[in-house]
Amino acid sequence: MKKVSEKEDELFDAWESESNNDGYPDFCRDGLIFNGEVFNNNHNVCSGNQEELLNNAKRRIVFFMKEPNSNPDEDYRTWALEGDSKHAFFIMIYSWLSELSKIQANDVDISPVTYTFPKNLPLIIVNAKKVSGGASADDNAVYAYAEKYRDNLRKQLDIYSPNIIVCGGGYICKTGEVLMHYIANHIIYNDIEFTKMEGSNWIWYSVEKQMVLINSYHPTSRTSYEDKYHGLIQEFKSFLKLNLFAL
Numbered sequence: 001m002k003k004v005s006e007k008e009d010e011l012f013d014a015w016e017s018e019s020n021n022d023g024y025p026d027f028c029r030d031g032l033i034f035n036g037e038v039f040n041n042n043h044n045v046c047s048g049n050q051e052e053l054l055n056n057a058k059r060r061i062v063f064f065m066k067e068p069n070s071n072p073d074e075d076y077r078t079w080a081l082e083g084d085s086k087h088a089f090f091i092m093i094y095s096w097l098s099e100l101s102k103i104q105a106n107d108v109d110i111s112p113v114t115y116t117f118p119k120n121l122p123l124i125i126v127n128a129k130k131v132s133g134g135a136s137a138d139d140n141a142v143y144a145y146a147e148k149y150r151d152n153l154r155k156q157l158d159i160y161s162p163n164i165i166v167c168g169g170g171y172i173c174k175t176g177e178v179l180m181h182y183i184a185n186h187i188i189y190n191d192i193e194f195t196k197m198e199g200s201n202w203i204w205y206s207v208e209k210q211m212v213l214i215n216s217y218h219p220t221s222r223t224s225y226e227d228k229y230h231g232l233i234q235e236f237k238s239f240l241k242l243n244l245f246a247l
Contacts, residue, residue: 004032004051005077007159015130015152024131024145026072031156033123034077044078054122054160059101059247061122062162063093064180066137066170066218067129067145074132076125084115091115092219092228096166097123099233105240110233113225124160128153128183139170139179146183154188163211163247166232169218176201181215189213197242202235210245212236 002010008031016027036048054060068074085091095113101121103110117123128146129137146153157165170179177185185194185204194213197203204213214236217228240247 004054004159005047008032008077008156011152011155011159015149018152019130019149022148026132027130028068028071028074028076028127028132030068030076030125030127030130032077032160033079033081033117033125035117035119035123038080038082040080042080042082045080045082046078048119050122053120054124057101057122059164060124060160060162061097061100061164061166062124062126062157062160063096063166063168064157064184065125065127065168066139066142066180067127067131067133069133069137072132076127081117085117089219090117092225093123093125094118095229096216096219096232097121099229100164100166100236103233103237103240105237105243107237110230113229124162126153126156128180137170142170143179143183147187150187157188164214165212166214166216168216169221177215178217180218181213184213197235197239200235200238202232203239205239205244207244210247212239212247 012029019027032050032054034045034047035050036046038045091113094117098114098118099111129142165184167181167184172178173182192206192209194204194206202215216232217223
């Protein structure tokens with residue numbers, strides 16, 4: 001049976017060639033983040049037990065983001081995410097991952113934000129656009145790339161069999177969804193009918209597929225931590241209280 005990393009690389013090899021031929025060079029790989037030993041002067045890490053963690057995870061969470069920023073031809077999976085992060089992107093990703101993995105419907109308290117990569121949990125980051133952008137993403141370019149390579153994005157997401165996908169940011173569409181949620185809901189998973197949780201603009205779900213899409217802020221949004229973090233977790237707790245399927 002192939003490892004997750006082998007499935008990813010098999011897909012990426014073909015995708016990178018196609019992307020280069022289409023005029024999109026400097027392909028960036030992403031997916032299930034490595035959590036092994038550090039090397040290369042603390043810049044990179046080896047593969048660790050991240051695949052075992054994913055196989056054993058009840059909640060398989062994917063963070064569906066726009067694009068890598070100013071990191072051409074990089075591989076997200078091998079980045080050394082060591083120590084306390086000072087980057088808003090990773091602080092929010094770590095915090096969402098930690099709390100979404102353990103929160104229960106009747107929990108009263110929400111844990112504070114975390115600044116450290118929780119290596120006991122599988123971290124999966126999937127960028128819709130595999131070509132590095134600048135400091136700020138061009139949402140139209142992200143949409144065009146995702147639409148063009150929708151089949152590859154679906155193949156990548158299917159590798160992880162996610163049951164929670166956090167869709168991070170972008171302009172607000174006419175449907176009330178942020179761009180990344182719209183791409184997931186209507187382009188990548190257009191064969192699945194998701195239901196919007198009543199009274200919420202955060203949660204869409206499919207009982208049939210036992211999957212949740214979270215219509216979220218981008219991790220670096222200038223919105224307060226209270227809204228980005230507590231807002232998301234509170235809405236997820238409300239969904240759990242519906243007890244529609246096991247998570």
